[in-house]
Every structure is written in structure tokens, then in C-alpha cells.
Amino acid sequence: MTLHKIQELLNADLITDSTHSNFDITFAKASDLMSDVLAFSQPFSKPDTILLTGLTNKHVVRTCDIAGVCAIVFVRGKNPPSETIDLAQTCEIPLFVTKLKLFEACGILYAHGIRPPSANQK
Amino acid sequence: MLMVLGHHLRTKNEWDRVMRSEILFQQKFKIHGGDFVNAGESSIKIRNILKEIGIDTDIIRRIAIAAYEAEMNVVMFAQHGTMHLLVYSNKILLKVADEGQGIENIELAMQPGFSTATEEMREMGFGAGMGLPNIKKNADVLNITSTVGKGTRLEININLNSKND
Ligand SMILES: Nc1ncnc2c1ncn2[C@@H]1O[C@H](COP(=O)(O)OP(=O)(O)OP(=O)(O)O)[C@@H](O)[C@H]1O
Ligand SMILES: [Mg+2]
Numbered sequence: 001m002t003l004h005k006i007q008e009l010l011n012a013d014l015i016t017d018s019t020h021s022n023f024d025i026t027f028a029k030a031s032d033l034m035s036d037v038l039a040f041s042q043p044f045s046k047p048d049t050i051l052l053t054g055l056t057n058k059h060v061v062r063t064c065d066i067a068g069v070c071a072i073v074f075v076r077g078k079n080p081p082s083e084t085i086d087l088a089q090t091c092e093i094p095l096f097v098t099k100l101k102l103f104e105a106c107g108i109l110y111a112h113g114i115r116p117p118s119a120n121q122k
Numbered sequence: 123m124l125m126v127l128g129h130h131l132r133t134k135n136e137w138d139r140v141m142r143s144e145i146l147f148q149q150k151f152k153i154h155g156g157d158f159v160n161a162g163e164s165s166i167k168i169r170n171i172l173k174e175i176g177i178d179t180d181i182i183r184r185i186a187i188a189a190y191e192a193e194m195n196v197v198m199f200a201q202h203g204t205m206h207l208l209v210y211s212n213k214i215l216l217k218v219a220d221e222g223q224g225i226e227n228i229e230l231a232m233q234p235g236f237s238t239a240t241e242e243m244r245e246m247g248f249g250a251g252m253g254l255p256n257i258k259k260n261a262d263v264l265n266i267t268s269t270v271g272k273g274t275r276l277e278i279n280i281n282l283n284s285k286n287d
Contacts, residue, residue, distance in 0.1 A: 034194075035252030038187050039259075055247045062162040063247070066169070066190045068183055 001025050001114060003071055003094065006050065009108050012073060012098035015080075016088050023047050023070055027117040030106050034063040040117050049117055052105050056080035058087045065091045075102045147175065147209040153193055155201040155222060158246065165189040168207050168216075175209065181280060184260040185214055188278050191253040192218040198243055199223055200273060213262075216278040225268040232258065232266075 004021035007014060027049040029040055037051060047070035053060055056078050064072055070093065074080060077099040080088075088095045098105055149171065151164035169186040177185075189205065196203035200222025208215040225231045232254050239249025258264050263279035 032247055033250040033252070034247040035191065035250040035256055038191065038256050039252050057246055059158070059162065059247055062166070063190070066162070066165060066186045 001112065003050075006071075006073070006109065006114075007096055009112060010073060010096070010098040010100055010105050012096040014094060014096055016085060016093075016095045018089065018092045018094050020047070020070065020092075020094055025050055025071070025114065028052055028106070028109050028114045029069070029117060030102055034059060037063050037069065038067050040067075052102060052109075054078060054102060056084055058084045060084065061087045061091060061093055061095075064093055069093070071096065073098055073105065075100060075105050143210060143212075145208055146211055147171075147207075149207050151205045151207070153196040153200075153203040153205060153218075153220070155197060155199075155203070155220070157197060161194060161197040162190055164205050165193050168205070171207070172209075172214070177209075177214070177282070181214070181282060185216065185278075185280055188257045188260045188280070189216055189218075191257050192216065192276050192278065194248060195253055195274075196220045196222070198239060198248060203273075210282075212282050214280045214282065216276070216280075218276040218278070219273065220275075221273040224270040224272055225266070225274055226270050228266050228268060 002021055003023045003025060006025060025048055029037055029049065030052040031037055032053055032055045049069050050071040050073060051064055051069045052073045052075055054075055056074055060072060061084055072093060073096045075098055077097060079097055080095065085095060151167065153164060165186055168189050169182055172182045172185060193205060196218065200220035203218060203220030206217040230236055234255045235251040237249045237251035243249050257278060261278045262281045265277040268274040
């Protein structure tokens with residue numbers, strides 16, 4: 001599924017310049033814990049995983065950069081501070097904001113075939 | 123005459139072994155305890171260096187995760203520290219040493235979920251108690267030594283020719 005399609009499904013706003021709307025997304029993680037995001041890091045470095053989170057500080061972006069997560073969706077309409085957006089621009093990680101709650105956003109993506117990365121590992 | 127560290131090397135095999143363990147590249151990074159603003163930057167630099175060297179991307183991912191978790195632990199639990207990246211032709215070694223509170227019970231600290239992170243750190247998304255387990259998972263060899271009240275040392279070894287998992 002393209003990032004563009006995910007944006008549409010979640011009725012989300014893109015808040016960075018970088019779009020990568022043609023990335024083919026297969027997996028999503030949902031967490032507010034940075035080490036959790038790193039624990040489920042894909043063994044193969046393909047841009048196919050996004051993160052849904054309620055945390056908006058810049059560590060989220062840095063963690064995704066390290067983990068190879070290729071886009072971030074902030075839930076519950078939380079707009080990240082400018083330093084988060086700046087870092088995301090530098091790392092070229094697109095950021096989205098959706099008004100949906102974490103559970104709702106996950107439900108919609110799951111219903112459309114997006115899966116947790118662990119389900120397909122090993 | 124071949125003489126390394128006081129050992130005479132008689133065979134070609136021994137000489138090859140020494141050559142293989144030669145350091146191809148190394149760099150030291152300073153880490154400041156409590157500095158959440160720049161936290162993680164050393165790990166990003168390390169990742170970029172390894173990219174430039176042309177290390178396999180899966181291996182870079184593992185090293186970057188291990189470095190980042192180790193760096194964050196210094197930021198969260200120590201006053202200051204250093205991260206030393208050593209690149210050999212057959213492995214990557216990360217030595218992380220800090221001066222800080224130290225770890226009282228390493229076995230306990232290694233357990234997934236164990237964390238002494240403060241409320242403030244948890245609000246930033248840290249304190250899952252998964253950092254050390256993540257390092258272990260991504261390393262081929264992990265050595266931890268620590269002295270309470272003094273500091274902690276990690277040696278993270280990742281082989282370049284074998285895949286873990
Ligand atoms: N360098 C260190 N100095 C002192 N204590 C440490 C150090 N690294 C880890 N610890 C101790 O070990 C515990 C477990 O570390 P670990 O990295 O697994 O989890 P965490 O840092 O608490 O949370 P997370 O890494 O998931 O954000 C820490 O909470 C802390 O008590
Ligand atoms: Mg940690």
C-alpha cells in the first residue's frame with residue numbers, strides 16, 4: 001500500500017516536504033516506547049514499515065531513523081514541535097498527523113491488510 | 123621478522139590472523155549524560171561512517187541499534203562517557219565506557235522490561251527496559267562490566283561475515 005493511500009485512509013495531513021508517496025508499505029508498528037520500536041526493527045532494510053505513535057518529541061524521529069522506519073503518523077491530532085519536524089526534514093522521514101485515536105488508526109490499517117512486522121519475521 | 127606484541131609468528135596462518143585483526147578505522151565519540159537534545163547523534167554518525175565504508179546494510183542496522191541503545195543509556199544513567207568505534211576487516215567493535223552510577227545487578231538489568239528510568243524519561247518514550255536486551259539481540263558478543271558508583275563498560279562485537287538470526 002502506498003503512503004499516499006495510508007494518508008487517505010487515515011484522513012491525515014502531511015506536515016513535511018518529503019512525501020515518498022510511492023513507498024510500498026506492508027508493516028506498521030504502534031508504540032510510544034522507543035526501545036519497542038527498535039526491538040521490532042526489520043532484519044531487511046526495506047522502506048516498508050511505518051510507526052503510529054502519540055509521542056511527538058524528536059527522539060521519535062531519531063529512533064525511526066535508526067530503526068529504518070520510513071514514515072511516522074501522529075495520532076489524536078497531535079502536532080509535533082518544530083524541532084521534530086526539522087529533524088524529520090533532515091532525515092527525509094515524512095510525518096503525518098491524523099485526528100484518529102491510535103486504536104482506530106491501527107484498526108483501519110489492519111482491515112486494509114497492513115500487518116505488524118513481527119508477524120512476518122523469522 | 124614478524125613480531126607482534128612480543129609473539130614470534132612462525133606460520134603464514136598466524137600472520138594472516140594478525141592481519142585480519144588489524145584496525146582499519148577507528149573513531150571516538152563523547153557522550154554527555156543528561157543531554158537529551160543531542161542524544162543519539164553519535165550513533166547516527168557511526169551509521170553514516172559505516173555506510174560510507176560500504177558495510178552491509180543489515181549489519182549497519184544492527185550496529186546502529188546497539189550503538190543508539192548504549193548511547194541513550196549513558197545519557198540517561200551516567201555523567202559522561204565515550205563510544206569507541208573500531209572497524210576490523212572481519213568485525214566491528216563498539217566500546218562504550220561511562221562514568222556514572224554503575225549497574226548493581228547486571229543479570230537483572232539484562233531482563234526485558236527491567237528499568238529504573240525516571241517518570242520524565244518515560245514521558246519521552248524511554249524506559250521500556252528493552253535497551254540492553256536489544257543490544258544483546260543485535261550483537262554477536264556482548265560484554266558488560268560495571269562498578270557501582272564508578273561506571274559501566276560495554277563491549278559490543280558484531281561479525282562482518284556471519285549473520286545473526
Ligand atoms: N550505562 C548505564 N549506567 C547505569 N545503569 C545502567 C546503564 N545502562 C543500563 N543501566 C541500568 O539497566 C537498566 C536496564 O537498561 P535498559 O537499557 O535495558 O532499559 P532502560 O534504559 O531502562 O529502558 P529503554 O532502554 O528500553 O529505554 C536501566 O534502567 C538502568 O537501571
Ligand atoms: Mg536503555
